[in-house]
Amino acid sequence: MKRTQIAPGVFYTQVPGEKFKRCKLAVHLVVPGRRENATALALLPHVLDRRCDAVPDPTALSRLLFSLYGAELGSESYTAGASRIVSLSVGGLKSEYAMAGEDLAGQYLDLLCNLLFHPKLSDQGFFEDEDLAIEKEKQAEFLKSELNDKRSYCMRQARRKLYADSPLGIESPGYLEDLPGITPENLYAEYTNLLNTAQVEVLACGMDAEAAARRVAESLVRPGRAPVALPPTEAVPVPPSFEHFSEGMDTVQGKLCILCASGKSSDGTADAVGRVASALYGGLPTSRLFVSVREQQGLCYYCATAFGYFGGTLTIDSGVDHDKAEHARDAILAELEKLQQTPVPQDELDTAIRYLKSAFSSAKDSPDALMNWAFTEQIKGTGRSLDEMAEAVGKVTPGEVQALMAGLTPAVEYVITGKGGASDA
């Protein structure tokens, strides 16, 4: 998948999609992540995807998508490393599946460009008060509801402790306390600034990416457009000691999250080794944590790991009985220590490699997976294809896994304890 520049700061990638029933177009606007505008940029896509000049009523927009055979409009804003990404996408059936031969792909492109570049504005030339008020309220409720899912809440809390005020600590959905200060004027200013400064990545699968990128680039021609360089992501420093936090909550099952830090930035090689190491430590049903901590010792229901490319971290999260949390923690760390001290047997390594290679190969069967892969590789700066990644993974050695694991230090533990449990978070 070749990435081509079509205008200053505007790139496109044609994702192969001949075999799929659907086609999809995504436009990602990428800027350096900043704490000060995190909430505004988190809110922006929700205001943009309500309506636009051409379709000024939200229900009419929903009905338009349904009339396009259930086309999907996607909008999101999130952080990846030190960058903030604001994305809009439209996808749906290819034209050949339309009942009356309609040009569906052309309508997807029109809709996406209308939403992104021709938003519904007030007479004053800013976003509509009503749209902003509604979406601010929704975002506030979303932020407040994070404790509904205890598993992800526990992981978020652990990351907050480790990342603190670093760029990696900027919250993807923004901050509750910032919402009241967002006005139609300053949100519109953020929107304008985003269009002026963002690196723009256009990805299309099953439709013409170059034509779409040309249209996007034309819409971006404006005085003051000067794309800014994206900052590198610094690794999370290893804290001087393993810090422990707990929070009491009325739950049946406890949650335990351990973050390990390496203090090193990742590169393409570390990415491949990290994926393999994570898979055999806690990413598979044959992994050390699943077999030992869950199946043999019965200390948890789940125990999963994830390698964090940005920041060079490893996350371990587990669902545990409240009275077994300490035992589970000790067992998890004991398995880590084994991998740090002893090279993994070749057959165990091969199992993880086979699984990952199969997963990379399967990803080529999904337009969403292909597009996500291509874009994520661009953000990382590694730019590899799925085949190249499979090849890199296939070359990982027991020594490399041991070295990567040995470089990890348990940094933060966050535990959701039962009702009446002590809170020291």
Place this chain on the structure above:
Amino acid sequence: MHKYQLPPAAEKALRFEQVELPNGLVIRLLPMPEYGAVHTIYGTHFGSINRAFEQGGKSVVLPAGTAHFMEHKMFENADGVDAFTLFGETGASSNAYTGFDRTSYIFTATDQLERNLDILLSFVGHPHFTKATVQKEQGIIGQEIGMYEDNPDARSLFGMMECLYHNHPVRDDIAGTVASIAEITPEILYACADAFYNPGNMVLAAAGNLTMKQLLAAVERAGLPAERAPATKRVFPAEPDTVATPRVAIEMPVAMPLFCLGFKEAPVQGSTTKTEVVCDLLCEMLCGDTSTLYRRLYDEGLVQPGFGGEFGCYDGCLQFIFSGESRQPEAVREAIFAEIARQRAEGMDAGQFDICKRMMYGEAIADLESVERVASVLSSSYFRGRTPAEELAVIAAVTLADVEEALHTMLQEDRSAFHLVNPVSE
């Protein structure tokens, strides 16, 4: 969608192969030679609601959670090597899931297809249970049950089922309870294997880069019974028309109340396809994204994203559930009833009906894109007694009058229940 003529590309996408063996096993395949992966489902028509049966003159009653428990135990082989390990040797990813009315064992692989098919057909076809492994699993599933008890969405759904049903097993959590699974023994599991894991009760559905010849050869190697097993009679308790409990509220650590408004409908006899299509349209037209009710509730801050309606249609039961998060759940409940009354009085929107049918056509075709979804569609449509093409034909044939008629008979307030999960009071 007034005239039903599928585009040639859609006609082609819907073509799949089916073979039924003398032992009753049905094999469905949609070859997708341009894909790298293969997804295979070996499914049985046995889920959490199958809690009593008769076979060979014997009556068996099962504790809640048996089907799900069995799904966990099937991965263990007699030689002590579990199926996950065997799949790991080929690089395949494997899993299983239990629903109300079926259990499915799956793998996705890009390599060693014959070997993966052999593993799948072997561990599901030749179960092995011991007292010791059953006891160990009771602890693991006990933890899973604990996890779901903390999940407000799961508590809300099963809380609603308990409100709607007096006796039907759909009211019980799919995983059962710690107490109910403690009653499970190897003998119970072997009885279930005989009754429900015989080929005549199962489907092997696959999609991807493989052929029917490969599937038939794998089935041949698996050594499955050659003869069709005696029929199993599924037994369901008598269920009154009324709801069991019209209103329940519980407290959990959540930020905002979760509500469920449920309606108990008469179960469908015979083919369910048309009823399912009509129910789907009813949900969408009343409170889906294209409805005026959804927009009003959303914009007035009465509901959050995720609000919507869905239906469930299983042996002996049919229900609607409208659910979401709201700081004013009672107001949402009233608004839904008001919208039902308004559409009954004023009639439903023909334009909205037409685009909802277009959306359903689009979803059905999009479902034929990934090997995972295709195999899933082939399996689920088999258990519903239809093909994907037949479902599309029903979507095309359903009229606005059909939906309006259903609106007048279904969604009655005296057969509704309301379940709330409130934040823990200070």
